[in-house]
Amino acid sequence: MAKVKAEVGGMPGPATKMPGSTPTGGVGLRDVARAVGVSTATVSRAINRPEVVSPELRERIALAVAELGWIPDGRARAFTTGRSQTIGAVFPTLGLGDFPRAANAIQRQLLDVGYTLLLACSEYDPDLEFQQVRKFAERGVDGVILVGLAHHPDLLPFLKQRNLPFISSFIYEPAIHGSCVGPDNHKALVTMTDYLADLGHVRFAVIAQATENNDRASARLAGIRDALALRGLAVRPQHLAIGTWTIEEGRRLFAQVMATDPRPTAIICGNAPLAIGAVLEALATGRRVPEDVSIVGYDDIEIMSHLPVPVTTVRVPGEEIGYRAARLIVDRVEQREPDYPLESEAEIVVRASSGPPPKD
Known part of the structure; x- marks a missing residue:
């Protein structure tokens, strides 16, 4: 197909510019319409409602747009459509x-x-x-x-x-x-807690981020507590450690909860960096994962599956x-009702960092 040549010379100046053209010699909607031989309304429909324009005409208009380097004027469109x-x-x-x-x-x-x-x-x-x-x-x-x-x-x-x-x-x-x-953040941590409890764990620690201004973190913590309560269990005060979103903090908080007596046998981490830090600190201090302590996380970033001990975690899509x-x-x-699921199911990805509790 031959290239479309736009003849834009001799167009009126800014004071008398034609609708659809741009000032200072720029390319406008009218120039595209003239090059294709259609109305400006047809070009507008091809851009904004392509389904109502034939494929052949859409192709011709797309070629003209590409040849002329035209970009729709967002301000003008917003003025016209209100969007x-x-x-x-x-x-x-x-x-x-x-x-x-x-x-x-x-x-x-x-x-x-x-x-x-x-x-x-x-x-x-x-x-x-x-x-x-x-x-x-x-x-x-x-x-x-x-x-x-x-x-x-x-x-x-x-x-x-x-x-x-x-x-x-x-x-x-x-x-x-x-x-x-x-x-459902609450449901995801109920599922993770149940998984660990079904393995036989009864002494749980939680390493989590601060819940202030973070309702997702609050829901996860509530999920852990609710799941344990149904089994007559609870997180002991000395086994709850709150910190920031860093690997270094995960190492520090792991050392903190493992210095208690009795020590927890399962540690639930509120995010991926905390879980990574906990695993690294466990290995650095000679603790076996999961033989001595199980460590699980939330979120499944790539490194979680590549650590010396891959981490069991909640995978969020x-x-x-x-x-x-x-x-x-x-x-x-656009005032339409959704016809697709709005709840994205989280899943538990089981890896080597979790197992039954050690035998005392």
Whole structure:
């Protein structure tokens, strides 16, 4: 097919520019329409609703767009449609767990349906998260993806006052079905605790991140406690250690709980770095895993399966959560009901770091 040549010379200047053209000699919608021999409305439909345009015409328009280097004017489209085709997402961090995989999946899915992702990190600070959401609103995003349900007290009223659609990710609560997508954190840790208890463990320690401003961590801790309570067991105070999200902290907290009497025989770690640190410290101090102590984690980052003792863990489907979060927020923006599952099932991946308790 011959290349499309655009004749844009002699176009009116900025003061009298024709609709659909851009100032200072830039290429506009009208130039694309003229090159293909169709109306500007047809080009607009091919860009925004390609399913209503024939494949042959879509190909011709796509070729013209590529040859001319035309980019749709987002500001003009937002003025016309009332939408910016952008979604804002605030994650606590992009350095840990499944958040990076989810962010990548969100971006891919949004691009597939014509939306752009704006991404920010709150560092688990509700004030910072609120500031970022306000900035998103100022930029005219069509919707917002949040993580969890613990936020600044003014955040959700702010979004509702502006009728700005939002969803919560990495959490699933039946009571708010339709506005959340992710795993049931409580149920996942009940399952993990039951697995260890069924192996015969009765002395449990928990190494976890702080639960302040982190309802997912709170739900996991509650899952452990509830599962043990049904068996008449509990985590002893000296066996509960709270810290930060680092491997170094995992090593320190492991040493702390193992210095108690009696020592725990199973340690549940609230995230992957803590579990990695616990395993490394156990091996460095001559403890056998799992013969002396079982260690399990939450999240399944790559290194978990490559340690000298691979770690049993809760695997959360981060990419699936991101994909569904993107679909759900677009459905809310475009006022559609979701026809796909919103709860992403976590699974227990059993590896060499867990086994029956030592015989006293």
